[in-house]
Amino acid sequence: IESLLKPACDFKILPSCAIHPQIFKLEFLLSVMMLIGLFLLLSYVAVASTDAALAASAYFPQITAKEKEAYTNWLADRSSNYSRHAFLSSLTGDNNNGAAIFWSIDNNETIHVAIAVRAEGWVGFGISEAGGMLGSDIAIYETSTLTLTDSYVLEDRAAPLIDNCQDWKLNSAAHNGDGWIIVEMSRLLDTNDAQDHAIQNDSDLWTAPSRIIAAWGDTESISYHGTNVARSPVRLFYSISNVSELQLLTRALEEQSDGYFDIREDDYEIPARETTYHSVCKTLDELNLEISEDQNMLTAIGMVPVITEETAQFVHHFLVYIQNDCSDNGTMQQLQQSLITGWAPGDIGLVLPDDVGFPIFDTDNSQAVYIEIHYNNPQRIRSMKDSSGMRIHYTYSKREHEAAILQIGDPFVQLYGQQINSGLTQYQFNCPSTCSSQVLGNQKVTVLMESLHMHQTGIRMKNEIIRDGSVTHTAQVDVFDFDQQGTFRPQQDTFDLLPGDSFQTTCYYRDGAKFGTSSNEEMCIAYLMYYPKKTWLGFTWACPYNTWSDQQALTGCLQTELTYSDITSADQLGRTFGGSSSECYVAQGAGIDLLPMDSPSEAPTKTPTPIPLELTSTSSTASTTSMVFTVPITSTISSTSTTSTGDSQTTDSGWSSTARPSKIISHAAPNKKPTAAPYPVVATASTTSGPTINSGLSPTSRPNKVVPHNDPGGPAPFLITETQSPNTTEESSGIRRNIIPCLWSFTSMFLQIAFL
Numbered sequence: 001i002e003s004l005l006k007p008a009c010d011f012k013i014l015p016s017c018a019i020h021p022q023i024f025k026l027e028f029l030l031s032v033m034m035l036i037g038l039f040l041l042l043s044y045v046a047v048a049s050t051d052a053a054l055a056a057s058a059y060f061p062q063i064t065a066k067e068k069e070a071y072t073n074w075l076a077d078r079s080s081n082y083s084r085h086a087f088l089s090s091l092t093g094d095n096n097n098g099a100a101i102f103w104s105i106d107n108n109e110t111i112h113v114a115i116a117v118r119a120e121g122w123v124g125f126g127i128s129e130a131g132g133m134l135g136s137d138i139a140i141y142e143t144s145t146l147t148l149t150d151s152y153v154l155e156d157r158a159a160p161l162i163d164n165c166q167d168w169k170l171n172s173a174a175h176n177g178d179g180w181i182i183v184e185m186s187r188l189l190d191t192n193d194a195q196d197h198a199i200q201n202d203s204d205l206w207t208a209p210s211r212i213i214a215a216w217g218d219t220e221s222i223s224y225h226g227t228n229v230a231r232s233p234v235r236l237f238y239s240i241s242n243v244s245e246l247q248l249l250t251r252a253l254e255e256q257s258d259g260y261f262d263i264r265e266d267d268y269e270i271p272a273r274e275t276t277y278h279s280v281c282k283t284l285d286e287l288n289l290e291i292s293e294d295q296n297m298l299t300a301i302g303m304v305p306v307i308t309e310e311t312a313q314f315v316h317h318f319l320v321y322i323q324n325d326c327s328d329n330g331t332m333q334q335l336q337q338s339l340i341t342g343w344a345p346g347d348i349g350l351v352l353p354d355d356v357g358f359p360i361f362d363t364d365n366s367q368a369v370y371i372e373i374h375y376n377n378p379q380r381i382r383s384m385k386d387s388s389g390m391r392i393h394y395t396y397s398k399r400e401h402e403a404a405i406l407q408i409g410d411p412f413v414q415l416y417g418q419q420i421n422s423g424l425t426q427y428q429f430n431c432p433s434t435c436s437s438q439v440l441g442n443q444k445v446t447v448l449m450e451s452l453h454m455h456q457t458g459i460r461m462k463n464e465i466i467r468d469g470s471v472t473h474t475a476q477v478d479v480f481d482f483d484q485q486g487t488f489r490p491q492q493d494t495f496d497l498l499p500g501d502s503f504q505t506t507c508y509y510r511d512g513a514k515f516g517t518s519s520n521e522e523m524c525i526a527y528l529m530y531y532p533k534k535t536w537l538g539f540t541w542a543c544p545y546n547t548w549s550d551q552q553a554l555t556g557c558l559q560t561e562l563t564y565s566d567i568t569s570a571d572q573l574g575r576t577f578g579g580s581s582s583e584c585y586v587a588q589g590a591g592i593d594l595l596p597m598d599s600p601s602e603a604p605t606k607t608p609t610p611i612p613l614e615l616t617s618t619s620s621t622a623s624t625t626s627m628v629f630t631v632p633i634t635s636t637i638s639s640t641s642t643t644s645t646g647d648s649q650t651t652d653s654g655w656s657s658t659a660r661p662s663k664i665i666s667h668a669a670p671n672k673k674p675t676a677a678p679y680p681v682v683a684t685a686s687t688t689s690g691p692t693i694n695s696g697l698s699p700t701s702r703p704n705k706v707v708p709h710n711d712p713g714g715p716a717p718f719l720i721t722e723t724q725s726p727n728t729t730e731e732s733s734g735i736r737r738n739i740i741p742c743l744w745s746f747t748s749m750f751l752q753i754a755f756l
Helices: 002-010 021-057 069-081 245-256 309-314 331-336 433-440 733-737 739-755
Strands: 084-088 099-106 110-117 122-128 136-142 147-152 169-175 181-188 210-217 229-234 259-264 275-283 298-306 315-323 338-343 356-360 368-376 389-395 404-409 424-431 445-453 458-467 470-477 495-497 502-510 525-531 542-544 561-567 583-588 614-620 625-630 641-645 648-652 660-666 684-687 703-707
Touching: 021 069, 069 099, 069 110, 069 169, 069 181, 084 210, 084 229, 099 122, 099 210, 110 122, 110 210, 122 181, 136 181, 147 169, 229 245, 245 298, 245 389, 259 275, 259 368, 298 338, 309 315, 315 389, 338 389, 338 404, 368 389, 404 424, 404 502, 433 502, 445 458, 445 470, 458 525
Parallel strands: 404 542
Antiparallel strands: 084 099, 099 110, 110 181, 122 136, 122 210, 136 147, 169 181, 169 648, 210 229, 259 389, 275 368, 298 356, 298 389, 315 338, 315 368, 404 525, 424 502, 424 561, 445 495, 445 525, 458 470, 458 502, 583 660, 614 625, 641 648, 684 703
8 A cells, every 4th residue: 555655645645644654554445445335335326216217117007118118218317316206096096097206305495396197288287285176286387388387276176377476497398299298397395475385394194295186188288187187195205205195104003003903883884864973982892902901001193094995985074082981971971072083085094293192091081982973975875884984003001192182163063053144254263362271271282283174165264373462373274175175184383382372263164054063064173183181170171162041151161252254255265375476486596597487487498597578568457467578589598408309399407406585576467367177076086905904995905996975076095006116115316315415424534533
């Protein structure tokens, strides 16, 4: 080593030689070791990248290699830019006619998305509020114009409206006349645009996942898509992809739990009447669990639904309680119940944090598990047998915090029978600050999640926490879609409730029915899952509205007040999403270059270049002001690579790794009116059953066929794809993005040790 590197030492190129020859030898050996490690690491990344591409190549499984060539070539050339991927089956459950989605997230600021579909005309990718088209934020690429248009949908099942601010940037688009459209695009996670949904961190399994939708077609411009539509809950921030939400939750629960039990019916024949509430109750002994004789308590740590596919359309919702026993003691029994979970169409389940759980069978008041199932059978169909319910995973030991669910609004339906006015109406329930003061004393509780529940005529709902006269937290659904999420879970971080906090729960209806317990009647309830559990007057904490005559004699949590009124216009609904914005945030870098923000995105140049705008004319009407700009086309913005061969057109551009809001462009844009045909009514995709449960929601479930759902639109499918990898796939591209800083850290550490 000395003779080999002596010239470098003689010329003092390597200063370590002057310190000590032995130190220099050590440094040299460490450098060789680092080079070997670098080689092995790069080899691993290359293999992992190939594995990820192979996993994605399993999508569209029955298409011939020749028909799949464009997609396969794109995988080889471009898929390594993305760290995660998933397949969304089409409405019909046909895995050869779905959408392959790829994405990566840079610096918790920017998301890069690619979507591949079998189509000739257009493709849309969206972030949905509830899981369907209503209330969705959509980017649409059309091959006829070569542009990507940032759009949104409110309540109308019609053509999406064009955003005032065009926040999606087109990075690449390939449509080669062979039946494929593959589009790559980028956007800030939070654009501060009222017509966009912020993309939030959904890595914690007790938070709601992102709800992804896609549609495509062969017409020149966007139109009615028929069955060419797909949707599914997807965790964009989770380290594992290519598995369904149900599989993800089930795997996590199987790793953490000591076992599970099902609380459900066994071939219950659904009565031939519109509304039926049926209950099942079981004690610890009746569950027949294989546990030791001295094990007298369990802790529930998570739940997943068990739904019988043949009767899924009749199961409106169900709630699961713990109570003292299985005797029927009427009202007193109900007051002593503690709600621990529930399900409505669109729900997948939940996993609690590793220090939170629901103790069961540990006290006299929790010796039984009780489930109440609401069946909705408006056609009065006979001889339908159901075995739906909930699978509860448990541990043998207690966890640090005991969870509970706070119910506010009108959880006991005290407004039963009251008719809601036609048109737009607002019902507001106010739980006073004295309630939390009496229950919490001088302590706080932490809210893990919230759920908002209405029925078919509900169109918006919010639950606000008010502290010292100011709103400190709002959970809301701007476009409530009962067909997708009967009980809506907002994406939000955990937050604290303090003594003195009050609650304001507001439900908005359009042409509402009367209040009641059937599917065709209305409710207004907010559920807050929190810890540690609190009680009031010996009962689980709740703040319900009541209609008792001696209202003045009631105190604290029994003093919820109701106000309701008619609304004259949709502007009074107070929606955040879909509002007209006069300011657009323009980002540079990370693939989001400076563009005229009120125009659809074409493929930008690889070098970000400001595009000058020249105002040529203005015009005004009573409601809008229009400004026409001229964009000079010069050589400074023409470096985008574009190729054309017959019907084949491809545009491509790169992106950098950082994005920052650059400046604000103020502008006004006229209101856009929907013009296309309405979007279709969508049904539920069901699953085949596993070996131990009748519902098909087993850990090994796969989509099988479409199950008709009583509610038009239907919830999002439980599973993403039939071609999912049976084993959890750790994606590799995220590793690749961190190679340089990782290697630099190791190198610095070794060299510092060597110098010492």
